[in-house]
Amino acid sequence: MKTDYEPVIGLEVHCQVRTRSKMFCGCRTGFGESPNALTCPVCLGHPGVLPVPNREAIVRTIQTGLLLGCQIDEYCKFDRKNYFYPDMPKNYQISQYDMPLCRGGGVTLDRFSFPKDAQDSPEASARKRVHLTRIHLEEDVAKSTHFDTTSGIDFNRAGTPLMEIVTEADIASPEEAFAFLTALRLILVQAGVSDADMEKGQLRCDCNVSVRPRGQKAFGTKCEIKNMNSISGVRRALAYEIARQIEVVSAGGRITQETRRWDDDIGQTSTMRSKEEAHDYRYFPDPDLMPIRTTDGLLEEARARLIELPGARADRYTRDLGVTEYDASVLASDPHLARFFEAAASGASNPKGIANFLLNDLLSALASSEKALSECPVQPADLRELVGLIDAGRINSKQAKEVFREMFETGAAPAAIVRAKGLEQVSDTGAIEALARQVIGAHPGPVQDVRDGKASALNFLTGQVMKLSKGKANPKLASEIIARMIKGDPLVR
Numbered sequence: 001m002k003t004d005y006e007p008v009i010g011l012e013v014h015c016q017v018r019t020r021s022k023m024f025c026g027c028r029t030g031f032g033e034s035p036n037a038l039t040c041p042v043c044l045g046h047p048g049v050l051p052v053p054n055r056e057a058i059v060r061t062i063q064t065g066l067l068l069g070c071q072i073d074e075y076c077k078f079d080r081k082n083y084f085y086p087d088m089p090k091n092y093q094i095s096q097y098d099m100p101l102c103r104g105g106g107v108t109l110d111r112f113s114f115p116k117d118a119q120d121s122p123e124a125s126a127r128k129r130v131h132l133t134r135i136h137l138e139e140d141v142a143k144s145t146h147f148d149t150t151s152g153i154d155f156n157r158a159g160t161p162l163m164e165i166v167t168e169a170d171i172a173s174p175e176e177a178f179a180f181l182t183a184l185r186l187i188l189v190q191a192g193v194s195d196a197d198m199e200k201g202q203l204r205c206d207c208n209v210s211v212r213p214r215g216q217k218a219f220g221t222k223c224e225i226k227n228m229n230s231i232s233g234v235r236r237a238l239a240y241e242i243a244r245q246i247e248v249v250s251a252g253g254r255i256t257q258e259t260r261r262w263d264d265d266i267g268q269t270s271t272m273r274s275k276e277e278a279h280d281y282r283y284f285p286d287p288d289l290m291p292i293r294t295t296d297g298l299l300e301e302a303r304a305r306l307i308e309l310p311g312a313r314a315d316r317y318t319r320d321l322g323v324t325e326y327d328a329s330v331l332a333s334d335p336h337l338a339r340f341f342e343a344a345a346s347g348a349s350n351p352k353g354i355a356n357f358l359l360n361d362l363l364s365a366l367a368s369s370e371k372a373l374s375e376c377p378v379q380p381a382d383l384r385e386l387v388g389l390i391d392a393g394r395i396n397s398k399q400a401k402e403v404f405r406e407m408f409e410t411g412a413a414p415a416a417i418v419r420a421k422g423l424e425q426v427s428d429t430g431a432i433e434a435l436a437r438q439v440i441g442a443h444p445g446p447v448q449d450v451r452d453g454k455a456s457a458l459n460f461l462t463g464q465v466m467k468l469s470k471g472k473a474n475p476k477l478a479s480e481i482i483a484r485m486i487k488g489d490p491l492v493r
Helices: 055-067 174-190 231-250 298-303 310-321 325-332 335-345 351-369 380-391 397-410 414-421 429-442 444-451 455-468 475-488
Strands: 005-016 079-082 092-095 106-108 129-139 143-146 151-154 161-167 203-213 223-226 258-263 268-274
Touching: 005 174, 005 231, 055 129, 055 161, 055 174, 055 298, 092 129, 106 174, 174 203, 174 231, 174 310, 203 231, 223 231, 223 268, 231 258, 231 268, 310 325, 310 335, 310 351, 325 335, 325 351, 335 351, 335 380, 351 380, 351 397, 380 397, 380 414, 397 414, 429 455, 429 475, 444 455, 444 475, 455 475
Parallel strands: 223 258
Antiparallel strands: 005 161, 005 203, 079 092, 106 129, 129 161, 143 151, 203 223, 258 268
């Protein structure tokens, strides 16, 4: 990307709300059913039918707005967005125009929401907040499938509750767009608002992007990119489109405002149609639907469903429990993992050690055995006890691995396994000193290396003590004793 131009990006995120029935009828929502099996006269737009709004969809949309810091207006209404396209059977879509459910708000980008190859960039460390314009609720359209000479329409999806989350033009790179969608999707899934599965079309994104000379305040002419089915695809599409626009304007050309489609197979955008403006849709209030008063129990119900945001949870783990920033982000990204960790860390003196064991050993064992966390034979309290045995010097880290394997296989408590296997670590100073003298006498070369300040030599000598003790000596204590004896024991000067 040429440094004399900068992109300006805004996103329109369409998210299916998780409800049992559609937005304005009683048809079941679902995925994978036979085409047009989940339909009725209402969602097929038959004459004379009347819509009835889905209360659960409204509450979940308000819930999303509260989680993202939006203003929830007391009144909102539904409007008709008029256009003709085969996927909209009524020739209009019930949506919201000038009185949406939610206004303002935003999403804070954390470093680990960025692509892995961008997580160490200054951009990723800035914890930027992407501001929202609005969140409104509407009905989804049908799904079109195009064949060689014909097209088919599946109306199973038509009428499914759909939130549209619209950002300000705050996003400055494809990587920030990736981070925004990643962070937003995590919030939606953890709050139970949506499954947000992009492969199933439950989360879709349109991107408005323009370029301008760096430092210029006025926006350039924007293009909208549609037809993206993955977060990584959004990143690739934006990178291509930004480069295309820069090439055009650098050569003295002009960008045409239009809607473009993204072809992920060839990695290019192409013209789809001229871009519509709001007046092209001839919005007007839907006469079949009364305005909604959010203070009539809807707002209170949504407030009762609020959760701790993943970013706030990760910050709490780092701040209060001493967990590393990366480990905290991994734990906070999965509510089941977070609950397990919090149960294990409750009352523990070393939450960081518990996090390490959980993310490395426990998750690895679950993956190898193809078990879910809910099927884990190791209980949180047992993991806390195991880390406590290490910290108390009763077993070393190598022995802890052996104990954990037995715990995972049998579900037995760690202390019982240590006793049964005779694994308790030797921390008797006199016994370790005897072993240390034996090792020091047998290895004069490494002893001199220790005197010369070589840390690796001390590790070698400690390993020899561990070998003589058959792995039972406390390695930390053994290392301290060897170092003390080399510095001051008259037998080895």
